[in-house]
Amino acid sequence: MGCEADSDDELNDDKSQEELLSDPSADLSKQTIRESSPFTPLFESIRSKTLEDTNQECEVVDNDMYLPSVVDLIVSSYAPIFPLWSGIMLEKPQTRDTNSSVESWFKYVKSDIMSGERDKRPARFVMKNKSAIHARIILETFPGAKHGKTRGKKRKNDTASRIDTQEESWNKKKQKKTRNLYHKTPSHKHMTSKKTKMTNLPVVMAWGGKVGPTVLDNTCTIDNGLTVVHLFHQRKEEFRNFLALYEECEPFTTLKTVLSLMDEKNFNQAKLVWARLSTNSHTNLFGEETEFMMSHFDRQWKSRTVSKCSFDECSEPMRESKTKTGISLNLDETIENMQEVVNRWLRCETPCTARGDLGEPGDDTACEGVRQTRRMIKQAGPVAALRVYELCMADQISFHNLMSSKEINIDDRVFELAGVTMYKEGHFCAIVFLDEEKYWYDALNACLTQFPKDMLTRYFPSHALYCQIA
Structure with a gap:
């Protein structure tokens, strides 16, 4: 049972954030959140004032929604953490009619990120969420990435749905063209079926595995x-x-x-x-x-790097070093193909980074010269694994140019592109070359298939594997 008050007095609850934090009733030295929160006495005062305003004789009416215990629950459990479920701490508070975006995110976390698994350790949960959020950031910033089509039917135009604005039309049935048996020809789709192309493919390994007890x-x-x-x-x-x-x-x-x-x-x-x-x-x-x-x-590749500065008064006119980390690609401009990337790695010109000894004692001015760098291969291997993840992310080489770079020359050695590994949200797949055809390999499927439709929106090139042929 409940009643409605006749009073029209409004509560004066427009306290500022500074007034709430400076409220002497909020003792921050207390142990629990409920005791130390400045919102606990605020909500208590609001409830007390409301009870005083409604504590008068009025007509008693039936109200199925009347449940005083809900107010006690809100004041005791949810009022102390009011900033966590409201926008009061925002510089410009916003009011939303629905929390569908929050519900959608938690559905994504439970169904997609965690795949329904709820018994994982916190570290595992954090790592999975980190990978998913990182992938979503890449999806927003990666040039050329396209979002999938919006699910559901398109919303009809309001004017088209109104009867008074529609033109009169007749639902005339179209006559089907029929042909007899002698006019039928083999279907072009049947003659070039994708299933025909996907037969006789090599057997590939599956994800995971077990060898004895291992x-x-x-x-x-x-x-x-x-x-x-x-x-x-x-x-x-x-x-x-x-x-x-x-x-x-x-x-x-x-x-x-x-x-x-x-x-x-x-x-x-x-x-x-x-x-x-x-x-x-x-x-x-x-x-x-x-x-x-x-x-x-990469361990098989070893090179010797020699660089010379064009500035005569440079403190380090000549530099020489030995590298054992393979071919490291790090550029700052757009490149047309992988051969040009390798050429820039073997020979390049960069601003000199030497400092000191350029003038008066103690002068720490940067060198003004240009350093010409040349790398000489001292030891090579039959497989060159070129990391292209950063190049594609920075749009320094496009996916098309990467895939079209079928051969490269590294210090008079010819290498052919064997495949490209792809990365997506903590999982790796690959594009495999078989003669003139390209196939998609995902160890979770344990077979070669055609490219997924969302390949360029969900997957990003990781490494290009080149094998020596001459």
Whole structure:
């Protein structure tokens, strides 16, 4: 039962943020949030004043929504944390008619990010959310990324739905054209069916695996690299000949064993052998593919770098260093193809970064010269893993130009593009080249398929794998 008050007095609840924080009744030294929150006495005073205003004789009416215990619950449990579920702390408070955006986000977290799993540790939950948020940021900033089409039907124009504005029309049925048996020809779609093209494809490894008691988990960091190299090894005799020259050098001694196991379709054992190159705890390969795959190929590459400054009074006119980290691509301009990227890495001109000894003692002015850098390959490998993630993210090379760079020349060595690994929200896939055709490889599907429709909006190039052929 409840009643409605006849009084029209309004509550004076327009206190500023400074007045609330300076309220002497809010003792911040108290232990609990409820006791120390300045909003607890505020809501208590509002409730007391409301009860005083309504504590008068009035007509009693039936009210199914009358439930005083709800007010007690709000004042005791939710009033102390009022800023957490309201916009009072915002510089410009906003009022929303619905919290659908919040509900949509939590649905995304529970269904997409966590995949319905609710028994994960906090660290795992944070890492999954970090990867998803990072991917959404990339999706907003990556040039050329396109959002998918909006679900649902298009909203009809208001004028089109009004009867008084519509023109009169007749629903005239169209006559179907019929042909007899002698006019029918084989369907063009049937003759060029996609299913026909997808037959007789090689068998590829699946995600994860188990060898005896050892369970392999999160293997996408090595699945793509091994699959790309293995398929190229099967169809290119030139690459097999060059790979044979490195059989006594790691990681190619191990790679030879791995490729032999993959030829026998013993994929789990092949992954186990390769994983032992990185760590003894090889049961979980969660992380970056650079750590478990590409770094082994980079280790074979060694170069000597010599640079000379054009400024005569430079404190470091000549620099010389040795590099053992493979081919590192770091540019600040748009490049047409991967060959130009490699050429800029071998020979480039950059502003000199030397400081000091340019004038009076103690002068720390930067050098004004241009440093010409030349890199000479001292040791190379049959596989070049070029990290292109940053180049594509910065729009320094487009996806089309990357895919069209089928061959590159590195210090008189010819390499052919075998495949490109792709990254998406903590998962790696790959684009595999088979002769003139390109296929999509996802270890979760354990097969070669056609490109997904949302490939360029959800996946980003990670590494381009080139194999030596001349």
